[in-house]
Amino acid sequence: MMPDIRAFIRPELRDLKPYVNLRQSHDLGILLDLNESPWDREDKSNRYHSDFSALTAQLATLYGIASDEILLTRGSDEGIDLLIRLFCRPYYDAILICPPTFSMYRFYAKLQGITVMETPGDCENIKILFLCSPNNPTGHTTAPDEIFELCQKLAEKAIVVVDEAYIEFSTTESMTSYIQRYPNLVVLRTLSKAFGLAGLRCGALIAHKQLVQYLRAVLAPYPFSTATIQAAMDATKPACVVALKERVRCILTQRKIMQTALTALCCVKKVWPSEANFLLVEFNDAKKIYATCLENGIRLRDVSNEPGLENCLRISIGLPEQNESLINVLRKCV
Ligand SMILES: Cc1ncc(COP(=O)(O)O)c(C=O)c1O
Structure with a gap:
């Protein structure tokens, strides 16, 4: 009814x-x-x-x-x-x-x-x-x-x-x-x-x-x-929707690349599986990572105050070269 x-x-x-x-x-x-x-x-x-x-x-x-x-x-x-x-x-x-x-x-x-x-x-x-x-x-x-x-x-x-x-x-x-x-x-x-x-x-x-x-x-x-x-x-417009799909494909490819690259880093404890244009990542020390990235001109989202998300940062998927810059900074972190 x-x-x-x-x-x-x-x-x-x-x-x-x-x-x-x-x-x-x-x-x-x-x-x-x-x-x-x-x-x-x-x-x-x-x-x-x-x-x-x-x-x-x-x-x-x-x-x-x-x-x-x-x-x-x-x-x-x-x-x-x-x-x-x-x-x-x-x-x-x-x-x-x-x-x-x-x-x-x-x-x-x-x-x-x-x-x-x-x-x-x-x-x-x-x-x-x-x-x-x-x-x-x-x-x-x-x-x-x-x-x-x-x-x-x-x-x-x-x-x-x-x-x-x-x-x-x-x-x-x-x-x-x-x-x-x-x-x-x-x-x-x-x-x-x-x-x-x-x-x-x-x-x-x-x-x-x-x-x-x-x-x-x-x-x-x-x-x-x-x-x-x-x-x-x-x-x-329909023509723009075609371009949008191409961009979504690019984000999905980059998400996969980032998932693998982040998982291999020694400062990372866990990368959550994601169906969006971001990844939730648990670090050994999220505050330190956040500050280091900021010093290097990269802004991440600190979500470590959320319930159950201690030491977690949210990372939006960027352009390939932006993602690479982030990984290069994180490689130097413990
Ligand atoms: C889950 C979710 N809903 C809604 C919004 C708000 O989106 P809008 O820009 O359409 O207000 C956001 C923005 O980050 C979001 O993450």
Whole structure:
């Protein structure tokens, strides 16, 4: 039986209407409706960019879903924020996370007075389960069967969010094609990683169309600039997707090379298997390695304060020559 999505939503937001955009970007004539500046700029940035339908359609095709099953967000970070705001009542509800994992689930929950649980325990008020697959910073994926089971088990209770920021680097199947089967399933995708557009701040929240409609109501009006929309359109055209696949292949080759090279170093204790564009590495002395790399102009991510990740650093896969520079520095470390 299909769960009533409305029942998940904070009661005071159930009847919130989305901001109504009364103008399409192709509307011409004398535009005196939005209190903009009348002096037209070449890039039209004096106007609010109010029509995202072309980019929405292009990304929907890319992800193999319908246009009403996707909400464009300012990075998947904003998707996380919107989900917590729509479903969780401050000082009452909770989210469930599986540490070590991406820090922003906790950040946005804390920002709104939402409890963060690390085990299901006996909390009746868990409204969202955040799964990160491939997981940042460990690089492992959650098996689709496990996700289906969770969606079923939580069907009447909570939303299951699968953050697929790194899915393009993985052999695990994306969950986007299961949103109709599981109305409490939400998938987060982003242009920041494999598409190489982190500075653009463009992500996508993919879910059952009814859920997308509710989420649209909590999204700020005119979230994207004209330039962002244009750049995202250009970068996700079919021809660019071919180039993207080539880059992903390069990262995967380099990941394998780095895995082997790092494993052979005497300062390294363990290299975690990864399905993303980074490797989690346990060193004999992570603080020392971090400092040495910094002295040599190489920035790594210190995750050693995360639970269970003592002496671990996260290393993004770079260009071949960048990776080689890192290995050369690490060869001199013990
Ligand atoms: C797992 C995960 N989700 C989401 C994000 C945020 O991505 P975006 O740039 O789309 O906000 C990141 C960024 O590092 C991430 O690692």
